[in-house]
Amino acid sequence: MFYKMNPKFKSYIRRFNSDKKNGYVYDMHVHTKYSRCSSMELEVLISLYKKLGFTGVAITDHGTIQGALKAKEYVEKNNIDFEIIIGAELSTQYGHILAYDIDPTLVNEVPKYHHRDIDDVVDFFKSKGCVVGIAHPYTFRVRKLNKIRDDNFIKKLDFVETFNRRNMIDYCNKLALKKAIKCNMAMTSGGDVHFYPEIGYAYTFSPIKDILKAIKEKKTFPNGFMKRDLISFARSGFTKRIPEVKRLNKEVKPEKKLEIKKSKMIKELKKNLNTEEKIKAEN
Ligand SMILES: [Zn+2]
Ligand SMILES: [Zn+2]
Numbered sequence: 001m002f003y004k005m006n007p008k009f010k011s012y013i014r015r016f017n018s019d020k021k022n023g024y025v026y027d028m029h030v031h032t033k034y035s036r037c038s039s040m041e042l043e044v045l046i047s048l049y050k051k052l053g054f055t056g057v058a059i060t061d062h063g064t065i066q067g068a069l070k071a072k073e074y075v076e077k078n079n080i081d082f083e084i085i086i087g088a089e090l091s092t093q094y095g096h097i098l099a100y101d102i103d104p105t106l107v108n109e110v111p112k113y114h115h116r117d118i119d120d121v122v123d124f125f126k127s128k129g130c131v132v133g134i135a136h137p138y139t140f141r142v143r144k145l146n147k148i149r150d151d152n153f154i155k156k157l158d159f160v161e162t163f164n165r166r167n168m169i170d171y172c173n174k175l176a177l178k179k180a181i182k183c184n185m186a187m188t189s190g191g192d193v194h195f196y197p198e199i200g201y202a203y204t205f206s207p208i209k210d211i212l213k214a215i216k217e218k219k220t221f222p223n224g225f226m227k228r229d230l231i232s233f234a235r236s237g238f239t240k241r242i243p244e245v246k247r248l249n250k251e252v253k254p255e256k257k258l259e260i261k262k263s264k265m266i267k268e269l270k271k272n273l274n275t276e277e278k279i280k281a282e283n
Pocket of ligand 2: 031
């Protein structure tokens with residue numbers, strides 16, 4: 001009911017549907033259970049994104065590409081038409097850096113660049129041919145952000161994440177957008193998804209199938225809808241301590257666990273799809 005009445009969400013869905021038809025849609029900021037703060041299973045998140053019509057996702061776990069590699073292996077092995085971009089989110093003294101298109105051979109190197117000096121991180125991933133940018137430059141969650149708001153620093157990068165669905169208020173995204181426009185940067189949007197119900201509220205549109213090329217050519221377009229649920233935000237970091245999650249992790253066999261989560265999440269997804277259909281019918 002809430003969604004149906006929210007005109008902003010309505011226009012977001014409308015735009016998402018038309019962008020899906022006219023090009024390619026990616027979530028460029030997704031965590032998996034390979035990040036300590038997320039519990040998402042690769043198979044489930046892939047099937048949920050695919051059902052919503054996403055072309056692919058960038059898996060950007062904190063300081064590791066293990067989940068991204070496993071996800072890529074999974075889609076290739078099962079012939080799933082869904083693109084996995086191997087990425088990572090690296091913490092520095094001045095905020096978070098996103099790197100895309102990381103070579104699988106760097107699997108042991110990547111963790112060494114988590115919690116490192118910002119210039120070391122950028123130089124390393126740039127030297128390896130990655131597409132490098134800043135995540136949520138105006139978030140409240142990270143304290144020292146002065147360097148990643150510096151124009152000269154930004155201009156050395158490939159993109160600015162101008163929409164991050166986990167920002168507490170949309171104003172943070174507006175500031176990031178303003179900055180990206182000022183510095184003439186490519187723009188991306190990411191759900192910064194840690195939990196299944198957060199899936200689908202942010203996407204980056206690319207007019208060509210190769211979104212990394214589109215970023216380099218500054219042809220991407222960010223879009224997203226701020227779903228203001230503080231609860232899912234607050235759960236970040238605590239999920240693994242929730243008794244039910246603990247129990248699931250301990251008692252249930254992996255395959256069974258997957259099934260339980262899947263059926264729960266498909267229900268959630270269907271709710272979204274129904275809303276989408278409703279909106280279509282209304283127009
Ligand atoms: Zn971050
Ligand atoms: Zn993140």
